[in-house]
Amino acid sequence: MRRIQFIISLFFxxxxxxxxxxxxxxxxxxxxxxxxxxxxxxxxxMVKPGPDCVSMPNAGWEKMxxxxxxxxxxxxxxxxxxxxxGNILIQPFKGTAFxxxxxxxxxxxxxxxGYYSCDYEEGPQTEITTSERCAIYRLxxxxxxxxxxxxxxxxxxxxxxxxxxxxxGSEININGEYQITGYSTVRGGWNNGGPYTVYFCLQSDVxxxxxxxxxxKYAWVMFDKSTVNVxxxxxxxxxxxxxxxxxxxxxxxxxxxxxxxxxxxxxxIKINASELQSRMFxxxxxxxxxxxxxxxxxxxxxxxxxxYDDYYAIWDTYRTSSPLITLLSPQRQRDIVNSLINIYDNxxxxxxxxxxxxxxxxxGGSNADIVIADAFAKxxxxxDYEHAFKAMIKDAEVAPxxxxxxxxxxIAEYNSLGYIPYGIDRAxxxxxxxxxxxxxxxxxxxxxxxxxxxxxxxKRSGNWRNLWRSDYQWHGxxxxxxxxxxxxxxxxxxxxxxxxxxxxLIPYTPDTKVAPWYIPWWGTFFYxxxxxxxxxxxxxxxxxLIQACGGKTQFIKRLxxxxxxxxxxxxxxxxxxxxxxxxxxxxxxxxxxxxxxIVNDNYSDRPDGLPGNDDSGAMSSWLVWNMLGLYPVAxxxxxxxxxxxxKSYSIDLPNGRTLxxxxxxxxxxxxxxxxxxxxxxxxxxxxxxxxxxxxxxTKETESTRAFNLSASATTHLCKFVLNxxxxxxxxxxxxxxxxxxxxxxNNSLYSIPKTVxxxxxxxxxxxxxxxxxxxxxxxxxxxxxxxxxSELKRDGMFVYNGITWRMINADANxxxxxxxxxGTIMKISTSAELHGC
Numbered sequence: 102m103r104r105i106q107f108i109i110s111l112f113f114x115x116x117x118x119x120x121x122x123x124x125x126x127x128x129x130x131x132x133x134x135x136x137x138x139x140x141x142x143x144x145x146x147m148v149k150p151g152p153d154c155v156s157m158p159n160a161g162w163e164k165m166x167x168x169x170x171x172x173x174x175x176x177x178x179x180x181x182x183x184x185x186x187g188n189i190l191i192q193p194f195k196g197t198a199f200x201x202x203x204x205x206x207x208x209x210x211x212x213x214x215g216y217y218s219c220d221y222e223e224g225p226q227t228e229i230t231t232s233e234r235c236a237i238y239r240l241x242x243x244x245x246x247x248x249x250x251x252x253x254x255x256x257x258x259x260x261x262x263x264x265x266x267x268x269x270g271s272e273i274n275i276n277g278e279y280q281i282t283g284y285s286t287v288r289g290g291w292n293n294g295g296p297y298t299v300y301f302c303l304q305s306d307v308x309x310x311x312x313x314x315x316x317x318k319y320a321w322v323m324f325d326k327s328t329v330n331v332x333x334x335x336x337x338x339x340x341x342x343x344x345x346x347x348x349x350x351x352x353x354x355x356x357x358x359x360x361x362x363x364x365x366x367x368x369x370i371k372i373n374a375s376e377l378q379s380r381m382f383x384x385x386x387x388x389x390x391x392x393x394x395x396x397x398x399x400x401x402x403x404x405x406x407x408x409y410d411d412y413y414a415i416w417d418t419y420r421t422s423s424p425l426i427t428l429l430s431p432q433r434q435r436d437i438v439n440s441l442i443n444i445y446d447n448x449x450x451x452x453x454x455x456x457x458x459x460x461x462x463x464x465g466g467s468n469a470d471i472v473i474a475d476a477f478a479k480x481x482x483x484x485d486y487e488h489a490f491k492a493m494i495k496d497a498e499v500a501p502x503x504x505x506x507x508x509x510x511x512i513a514e515y516n517s518l519g520y521i522p523y524g525i526d527r528a529x530x531x532x533x534x535x536x537x538x539x540x541x542x543x544x545x546x547x548x549x550x551x552x553x554x555x556x557x558x559x560k561r562s563g564n565w566r567n568l569w570r571s572d573y574q575w576h577g578x579x580x581x582x583x584x585x586x587x588x589x590x591x592x593x594x595x596x597x598x599x600x601x602x603x604x605x606l607i608p609y610t611p612d613t614k615v616a617p618w619y620i621p622w623w624g625t626f627f628y629x630x631x632x633x634x635x636x637x638x639x640x641x642x643x644x645x646l647i648q649a650c651g652g653k654t655q656f657i658k659r660l661x662x663x664x665x666x667x668x669x670x671x672x673x674x675x676x677x678x679x680x681x682x683x684x685x686x687x688x689x690x691x692x693x694x695x696x697x698x699i700v701n702d703n704y705s706d707r708p709d710g711l712p713g714n715d716d717s718g719a720m721s722s723w724l725v726w727n728m729l730g731l732y733p734v735a736x737x738x739x740x741x742x743x744x745x746x747x748k749s750y751s752i753d754l755p756n757g758r759t760l761x762x763x764x765x766x767x768x769x770x771x772x773x774x775x776x777x778x779x780x781x782x783x784x785x786x787x788x789x790x791x792x793x794x795x796x797x798x799t800k801e802t803e804s805t806r807a808f809n810l811s812a813s814a815t816t817h818l819c820k821f822v823l824n825x826x827x828x829x830x831x832x833x834x835x836x837x838x839x840x841x842x843x844x845x846x847n848n849s850l851y852s853i854p855k856t857v858x859x860x861x862x863x864x865x866x867x868x869x870x871x872x873x874x875x876x877x878x879x880x881x882x883x884x885x886x887x888x889x890x891s892e893l894k895r896d897g898m899f900v901y902n903g904i905t906w907r908m909i910n911a912d913a914n915x916x917x918x919x920x921x922x923x924g925t926i927m928k929i930s931t932s933a934e935l936h937g938c
Contacts, residue, residue, distance in 0.1 A: 135711035150236035179715025183264025187254030294459030385721035414454030417716035424733035466534030467496035474541035672713025701797035758782030
């Protein structure tokens with residue numbers, strides 16, 4: 102009760118000024134695919150304390166009734182892939198000390214901007230707030246505190262498992278009656294990075310009645326009082342630095358300071374909108390400012406500042422997040438850019454992604470080039486662009502030792518052939534993205550007076566055309582980015598996979614999914630996307646793209662087909678700008694119609710209110726721009742003029758001026774506006790979306806799409822290891838139709854005729870990993886045919902996809918087989934009517 106009274110009192114005390122923090126709801130995007138961090142954080146704060154649940158989600162938190170392992174001090178927000186951080190965990194407890202795990206269950210939970218609290222069914226109560234580098238806890242109804250210096254998110258028993266963090270070492274010491282210090286060293290995680298060390302200094306305001314450490318990993322302290330205030334300073338440099346990072350103020354004062362700081366940032370945009378729209382808008386703006394994190398002075402490898410880490414990843418954030426920071430906080434963006442240059446100076450390349458003081462992973466292009474070009478185009482001061490240009494040139498010319506870590510993979514082929522041939526990982530999107538990177542390099546070269554280099558990279562920026570197959574027709578559309586081999590041949594079918602023994606040949610079309618089910622998206626032609634999507638992602642040459650598609654009329658038809666066939670994916674950043682392409686065809690009202698539909702279908706103020714991984718604020722910043730009715734073309738000083746989804750707003754510009762925007766018009770006076778025009782301030786009248794765009798239709802979502810399986814359908818769990826990562830799929834089998842098995846996996850429906858079930862001689866490779874699909878199969882999926890099973894039981898072997906499998910073990914439920922050709926092990930369940938592998 103006292104906690105609730107405090108929050109109410111705080112808001113009342115601050116209400117003499119407009120409080121935009123009240124609209125921030127950390128729960129938005131916390132469920133479903135958003136994976137946002139729900140705990141307290143300062144803007145770009147290094148320390149992000151919050152609960153880590155037993156299931157170890159990427160941001161630590163999972164909804165009740167999931168048990169809580171404890172509270173760690175470092176997290177990321179909105180990420181996919183393997184977990185990162187979750188270091189230095191504490192857990193209050195009642196009763197028995199000296200256990201190494203204390204999973205507890207929440208009976209109540211509260212989260213708001215800068216504040217988290219929960220009550221455990223077991224008794225302890227926890228409140229958390231934070232400064233930039235110090236977590237602050239108020240603990241009640243506890244007997245003791247457990248400190249675990251060796252744990253982290255994503256613990257796995259498999260050594261060197263890809264994307265999994267791995268323990269390297271730890272130390273923990275009790276220093277007198279009030280202090281615990283130590284460190285944790287961990288490597289790996291999503292970026293497969295090298296070791297990073299998190300040092301900590303924990304200070305209590307209540308003396309330890311009893312204390313103990315074990316194995317340099319754990320500490321337990323007992324208290325005489327049931328209320329304890331704890332501060333945990335964190336550093337990536339040393340224990341002494343962690344001690345210095347402990348703030349002097351108390352819990353309530355720090356929370357008030359946190360609110361004031363955030364309010365100053367959020368109030369730079371003042372919107373006139375409904376309560377629901379305000380929650381969506383200010384929460385999205387808040388999410389944009391959680392990462393990257395400011396670790397200036399906290400780099401253990403060099404002292405140059407500024408230093409930012411957790412670019413997670415620039416591939417995600419350069420399109421909408423970076424331009425938003427540039428408009429609202431140009432000094433912050435200046436520091437972020439200078440940090441990229443400092444990383445280049447000390448490690449040889451600017452990152453496309455970086456976490457734990459280590460570059461990696463590069464998803465597509467060298468997208469820091471676009472961030473530099475964006476700052477240059479908008480006249481951001483305080484940056485040595487001559488020096489930055491050298492970093493850009495290195496990206497374009499020097500092949501990295503490890504292309505997954507940094508630089509441009511396939512650069513030798515790209516520079517010699519003018520494209521990256523099929524067979525090199527992510528050849529399609531790399532070619533397209535390198536083309537834009539080179540355009541950005543050309544613009545900086547031009548501005549710096551390097552005419553020859555401008556001509557060179559401007560020419561390279563047209564390399565996307567070398568994978569543009571102009572004669573390819575599909576669904577009434579002509580021309581797509583398609584795979585091509587090193588000899589220049591177009592590939593209608595491609596061999597997918599990395600197997601050294603089996604080479605499935607699969608037709609390649611513009612809607613071919615990322616990969617067969619057994620292959621990770623990392624090694625495919627397009628990264629997390631389709632040719633249908635990337636073929637529209639040419640931001641530097643939209644006019645050329647329109648011409649390649651047959652002119653404006655055909656281009657509009659193509660966009661209509663693209664959206665009507667559900668190829669648009671707002672959860673995938675390369676598609677972010679696609680709805681606005683109608684602008685270049687002189688139909689901005691169609692852009693706004695698509696935007697309204699996308700926001701209506703995919704965003705809300707609910708816990709599942711984000712359409713995909715927030716990706717360090719990328720999904721959220723996309724929403725911010727579209728609610729404002731503007732959209733930045735990253736790398737350029739250009740914005741597309743749309744129609745605001747709110748009544749009006751004002752922006753406090755960094756030069757002291759104000760831009761007032763309303764939505765009262767019924768037509769466009771301009772389709773585009775320049776950055777320098779926005780900075781002039783004044784009043785901007787934009788079209789009213791109700792006057793220029795149709796109302797959104799009701800969406801048929803994947804979750805509501807009915808496959809109408811019968812009540813007799815059975816449910817199974819499919820488990821397998823993919824690229825050293827575990828996969829668990831729920832599979833439903835419907836045999837109510839005697840002629841066809843209907844198998845539902847990840848919202849993809851596989852129709853497998855009875856004759857195939859009985860006589861197939863191989864697996865099909867259609868992927869359930871993306872979207873909602875219906876497949877008609879001529880081979881089995883996740884199980885072997887009855888014919889193959891019969892041969893296995895009779896002869897101790899069978900042949901599938903041309904590979905001979907021999908029985909090596911069997912019991913009543915499982916037959917284990919091994920492939921002759923490479924020793925691969927497969928386990929076949931015989932305990933159900935269908936015999937799954």
